Amino acid sequence: MTLRPFHLAFPVHDLAAARAFYRDILGCTEGRSSAQWIDFDFGGHQIVAHLDPAAQPVAVANEVDGHHVPVPHFGIVLTMDDWRALAQRVEAAGVPFGIAPHVRFAGQAGEQATMFFRDPSGNALEFKAFADDAMLFAT
Numbered sequence: 001m002t003l004r005p006f007h008l009a010f011p012v013h014d015l016a017a018a019r020a021f022y023r024d025i026l027g028c029t030e031g032r033s034s035a036q037w038i039d040f041d042f043g044g045h046q047i048v049a050h051l052d053p054a055a056q057p058v059a060v061a062n063e064v065d066g067h068h069v070p071v072p073h074f075g076i077v078l079t080m081d082d083w084r085a086l087a088q089r090v091e092a093a094g095v096p097f098g099i100a101p102h103v104r105f106a107g108q109a110g111e112q113a114t115m116f117f118r119d120p121s122g123n124a125l126e127f128k129a130f131a132d133d134a135m136l137f138a139t
Contacts, residue, residue, distance in 0.1 A: 005045045008074055009037075010123055011052035017120035018049040025093045026086070043076040057122025065104045070116060070124035077136060083113050083129035090117055098124065109138035 012018040015038055022028045022040045028047075031039030037050045061068035078086065087101040099116040112135070114128040130136060 009048040011055035012049040012121040013055040073124035075126040
């Protein structure tokens with residue numbers, strides 16, 4: 001089975017801030033855009049920032065391995081090297097981590113490096129990496 005790209009549309013209150021964050025900090029290539037939305041290449045997947053000046057972040061969290069994980073959130077499973085490089089870029093850009101880069105489920109099935117932070121509109125993002133990608137769906 002060939003993995004197909006997913007599509008995700010999400011609200012942002014400021015398109016210029018979204019463009020600067022997703023393009024300049026996360027390194028997403030910009031695709032089509034209008035005065036109301038911007039397409040980004042998010043690791044081969046299509047995400048679309050849609051303008052909603054009244055957009056408010058959701059403040060729900062679930063306990064996962066001792067941390068309060070924001071719900072909803074989205075992100076990409078990266079290689080370990082790319083994950084480390086992104087953590088350094090995000091920190092250098094002064095983006096505060098909601099959950100700082102760390103290893104979750106250490107020594108267990110599904111052990112993973114993970115980090116959480118929010119975009120300028122408050123949308124929660126998680127980026128993770130596995131030493132062994134076969135552990136992605138480990139039980």
